[in-house]
Amino acid sequence: MSSDGIDIITDLGEAKLNAAAGSGLAVEITEIALGDGNGANYDPSAQQTALKRELARRPFDKRHMVGTNAWRVTVAFSPDTPAFWVREMGFLDAEGDLIAIWAGQNIAARQTGAVEYALQHVLNFSRVREGLVIVEAPDDLLFDLALNTAHATAQFQLQQLRQADQIRALRLGS
Structure with a gap:
């Protein structure tokens, strides 16, 4: 996606990361959700618990670690995905909770539907203690x-x- 968007960890994501910090557990991010931002670009908020309007969701296809607590994730949405302009992405854990969100005022929205919608995105949790976040997907x-x-x-x-x-x-x- 466009580099003009920003990734933020949600308050719920931060709470889960803090709870995992002393327990020896990790927050496993397993899925990506796409939405149209209710028809408009916006700056994401840490208080969000969901996308403004989620329209598609699926597990990651692949992952590659690109740094300490940073993963390049790849996912492809099939041509039968409903057609909409992607203005927001959510990264969800195994329980379906929104851990991180990507959106922004200046993004160039891309349309899904009719053709395979493939995306690669780097999830960067560099400010989180190593080992607290795991992206679950095949390497x-x-x-x-x-x-x-x-x-x-x-x-x-x-x-x-x-x-x-x-x-x-x-x-x-x-």
Whole structure:
């Protein structure tokens, strides 16, 4: 979604995170909900317990950890999802409670329905103690493979550059 939206943890989400902090448990985020914001863009509020108008919900398809307490989630809504302009997203735990919400005044709404509505979003809980939030979804193994391949290729190229520098230094020295 557009970077102009903002993610916030709801008051209920914060309460659940605080309760989990001393218990050894974690808050498991399992689903995403989409809504049309009741037909208008808006700034989300921590007091919200639901989207303004939820119109679709489903579990995440994949996840990939991108940092401490940050996950890139992927989900695809099928073409038979009702057609509406997405202006808000909610991230829900296993009990269906709204833990975090994304919305904003300046977002560019995208329409669902008729074609697969695919989205990727980074859920960032960096201000939450490590281990208190878990995103439940299958790991995105293809994304992991792409990152590992890119990293290995970069390391190989770096080694080649170092070797080229050593060869140049040897030639200049002789």
